[in-house]
Amino acid sequence: MLGVKVPKKEAESVRKTLLELNLLDNRFKVKTTGDFVVFPVKERIEGFELVETTFEQVSKRPHSYREVVKVPQELLPLLPSSFDIIGEIAILELPDELTPYGKNIGKAILQVHKHITAVFAKGSKVLGKYRVRELIHLAGEQKTETIHRENGIRLKLDVGKVYFSPRLATERMRIFKKVQRGEIVFDMFAGVGPYSILLAKKAKLIFACDINPWAIRYLEENKKLNKVKNVIPILGDVRKVAGQIKADRVIMNLPKFAHYFLEEAMVSVRREGIIHYYGFSHEDDLFGEHEKKIKEIAKNLGREIKILEKRKVRPYAPYQYNIAIDFAVF
Numbered sequence: 481m482l483g484v485k486v487p488k489k490e491a492e493s494v495r496k497t498l499l500e501l502n503l504l505d506n507r508f509k510v511k512t513t514g515d516f517v518v519f520p521v522k523e524r525i526e527g528f529e530l531v532e533t534t535f536e537q538v539s540k541r542p543h544s545y546r547e548v549v550k551v552p553q554e555l556l557p558l559l560p561s562s563f564d565i566i567g568e569i570a571i572l573e574l575p576d577e578l579t580p581y582g583k584n585i586g587k588a589i590l591q592v593h594k595h596i597t598a599v600f601a602k603g604s605k606v607l608g609k610y611r612v613r614e615l616i617h618l619a620g621e622q623k624t625e626t627i628h629r630e631n632g633i634r635l636k637l638d639v640g641k642v643y644f645s646p647r648l649a650t651e652r653m654r655i656f657k658k659v660q661r662g663e664i665v666f667d668m669f670a671g672v673g674p675y676s677i678l679l680a681k682k683a684k685l686i687f688a689c690d691i692n693p694w695a696i697r698y699l700e701e702n703k704k705l706n707k708v709k710n711v712i713p714i715l716g717d718v719r720k721v722a723g724q725i726k727a728d729r730v731i732m733n734l735p736k737f738a739h740y741f742l743e744e745a746m747v748s749v750r751r752e753g754i755i756h757y758y759g760f761s762h763e764d765d766l767f768g769e770h771e772k773k774i775k776e777i778a779k780n781l782g783r784e785i786k787i788l789e790k791r792k793v794r795p796y797a798p799y800q801y802n803i804a805i806d807f808a809v810f
């Protein structure tokens with residue numbers, strides 16, 4: 481192969497010239513011999529010392545696991561185009577046709593994503609009062625505990641024991657931006673603390689309740705990990721705590737069942753306080769049913785509400801969305 485040989489001290493300016501002239505052959509690695517650098521070039525070029533030599537090929541790293549995975553050709557279109565990454569753990573949804581190839585898929589993900597150490601497939605929907613799903617180990621380590629980074633905080637959690645979705649990071653940041661310094665916040669369904677720990681940077685005090693003992697255990701750890709003192713973890717059913725707390729802001733991140741807890745939220749918010757309500761809806765009626773329920777409960781309690789914002793948070797299932805409604809209570 482043809483190379484341009486230059487003294488080391490001229491290498492940078494020659495590299496720029498070769499790039500400008502589009503003569504650098506970037507399929508091969510530049511090599512150094514003694515005090516000289518040799519650039520692989522596409523063709524002869526006047527004014528430089530040309531040498532005949534060999535160059536090492538630049539290894540082309542695959543960008544996606546789909547480029548290296550071993551599954552039958554006809555199943556390639558079924559491979560998931562994305563998956564959740566929680567800390568060092570990848571969790572993906574496999575259609576039934578691909579389950580016999582789960583291990584191959586897991587191995588391919590480990591091969592391409594060097595920071596991932598374990599791969600699991602979703603084994604069920606999010607279930608029960610703890611909102612946890614079953615997981616099927618595909619490849620890598622068997623461990624389910626990890627540390628996830630989002631919005632500048634670190635969250636230790638066990639993906640097999642607690643609920644956590646990295647897809648809500650943007651939503652959590654949206655709420656963070658709304659919180660005013662000095663506020664008291666009630667995180668009714670706190671999990672391991674992705675809202676509470678983040679909001680603690682601005683709010684005066686956060687009451688963080690969860691019924692899952694594992695979630696509260698990790699929340700305690702996450703307070704230490706993030707050097708946060710103004711979060712008060714409460715283990716138990718939020719029904720027993722509601723009303724004893726008067727907060728400026730209430731977060732109801734239990735979209736499947738939040739409508740059953742509206743009374744608890746409204747009796748825990750001070751006048752002019754704000755509730756962040758989450759729900760699931762069909763795209764044909766994103767907010768109507770939820771708004772109706774909110775107004776009905778407020779009326780029963782003799783309170784007025786004002787809707788401040790309604791938005792889609794993320795797609796949840798075909799034609800279904802996770803929605804958010806922010807409202808003030810008077």
Ligand SMILES: C[S@@+](CC[C@H](N)C(=O)[O-])C[C@H]1O[C@@H](n2cnc3c(N)ncnc32)[C@H](O)[C@@H]1O
Binds near residue numbers: 672733
């Ligand atoms: C969808 S998860 C949200 C967790 C967390 N906010 C997050 O964003 O990761 C809902 C949480 O509510 C908790 N939970 C369910 N029912 C509850 C109840 N009656 N009282 C308190 N917590 C409850 C579950 O254990 C779960 O951790």
